[in-house]
Amino acid sequence: MPGPFDGIWLVIAFAVGSVVGSFLNVVIWRTPRGESVVSPGSHCPHCGRALVWWENIPLVSFLVLRAKCRTCRGKIRWRYFWIELATALVFVTLVRRFGATADGIAYCLFAAALIAALGIDLEHYIIPDGVNGFALLVGVGRDLWGLATGEPSHALVYGLPRSLVGAVVCAGVFIAIQAMGLALFRKDAMGDGDVKLARAIGAMLPLPLALVSFVFAVGVGAVIGGAAVVIRGMRRGADRKVELDDGDAEDGGGPTATPWGMFAIGSALYMTFGDLIVDGAARLKVGWATAFNRWWNAQLPPEEDEEFVPAPTQVPFGPFMVAGAFLAVLFGRPAIDWYLAWAGLAGGQ
Numbered sequence: 001m002p003g004p005f006d007g008i009w010l011v012i013a014f015a016v017g018s019v020v021g022s023f024l025n026v027v028i029w030r031t032p033r034g035e036s037v038v039s040p041g042s043h044c045p046h047c048g049r050a051l052v053w054w055e056n057i058p059l060v061s062f063l064v065l066r067a068k069c070r071t072c073r074g075k076i077r078w079r080y081f082w083i084e085l086a087t088a089l090v091f092v093t094l095v096r097r098f099g100a101t102a103d104g105i106a107y108c109l110f111a112a113a114l115i116a117a118l119g120i121d122l123e124h125y126i127i128p129d130g131v132n133g134f135a136l137l138v139g140v141g142r143d144l145w146g147l148a149t150g151e152p153s154h155a156l157v158y159g160l161p162r163s164l165v166g167a168v169v170c171a172g173v174f175i176a177i178q179a180m181g182l183a184l185f186r187k188d189a190m191g192d193g194d195v196k197l198a199r200a201i202g203a204m205l206p207l208p209l210a211l212v213s214f215v216f217a218v219g220v221g222a223v224i225g226g227a228a229v230v231i232r233g234m235r236r237g238a239d240r241k242v243e244l245d246d247g248d249a250e251d252g253g254g255p256t257a258t259p260w261g262m263f264a265i266g267s268a269l270y271m272t273f274g275d276l277i278v279d280g281a282a283r284l285k286v287g288w289a290t291a292f293n294r295w296w297n298a299q300l301p302p303e304e305d306e307e308f309v310p311a312p313t314q315v316p317f318g319p320f321m322v323a324g325a326f327l328a329v330l331f332g333r334p335a336i337d338w339y340l341a342w343a344g345l346a347g348g349q
């Protein structure tokens with residue numbers, strides 16, 4: 001496997017990763033705000049001045065300009081630098097793992113979408129459909145490519161492309177969790193964005209690894225999420241008196257107020273693949289799809305006008321799913337082998 005060009009590919013992966021990371025910063029900032037990711041070009045968030053080419057070099061410009069705008073001296077957040085560095089390192093890791101192959105490229109594209117999902121979910125508690133859609137497209141595209149070129153790992157499963165089966169199963173797992181949360185606690189345990197992210201992970205990763213990634217996500221979530229809740233709780237402790245006044249005021253709204261039985265079933269059908277079919281058809285101006293979309297949106301809980309403020313105990317799950325997927329790609333196989341051996345199921349196979 002190691003060849004004379006491996007080092008070069010890793011350098012290329014780092015360079016491309018930092019450039020992609022730079023673009024992801026734009027996606028993370030603009031997509032939740034409904035702005036275009038292509039125009040206008042990069043500009044200073046403070047004075048609005050368009051950046052010249054040498055201010056746009058990933059990692060380097062940030063350090064040379066010492067996290068400040070060259071002209072107005074406004075502070076640029078370190079997050080830009082970390083996203084670029086993280087993307088570069090993730091690309092290097094994936095190219096090391098898969099080589100400069102179709103898998104290497106596909107996993108890098110998939111990782112790019114997941115890094116965007118992570119960045120957006122951390123700040124806004126949503127994962128845009130466009131980001132999840134891109135990740136799904138990469139997963140299905142890679143699978144169909146493997147199917148067309150006869151790669152054994154992409155053979156049909158029950159006569160269907162592996163990616164579609166994986167997507168349905170993984171979306172199904174999350175919809176089941178969602179429905180259970182709704183039934184038991186009358187609360188949204190799982191956002192639609194998480195279901196769609198699970199669908200994309202199911203399309204990209206081999207099914208056992210996709211399922212393991214959810215286990216990893218819960219594990220990482222339990223550790224980091226628990227710590228975050230404690231830290232946030234301590235921070236809020238100071239202004240608790242103010243918080244108590246409007247305590248549970250917003251608990252009346254949301255999906256709990258809608259007839260959730262039919263809604264849950266409709267939601268499940270819609271989110272397995274229905275949303276793609278209906279949105280695609282609506283975009284082509286197909287009458288029934290437009291009508292259905294209008295009806296569907298009327299079923300959704302009313303959008304909150306005020307900016308969403310997470311409760312101190314609320315932590316987005318998307319970032320843990322992203323971490324889980326990354327860990328599953330790297331360590332999923334050994335983890336499954338270890339578990340099977342531990343459970344005594346590996347004997348004779």
Ligand SMILES: [Zn+2]
Nearest residue numbers: 044047069072
């Ligand atoms: Zn500026």
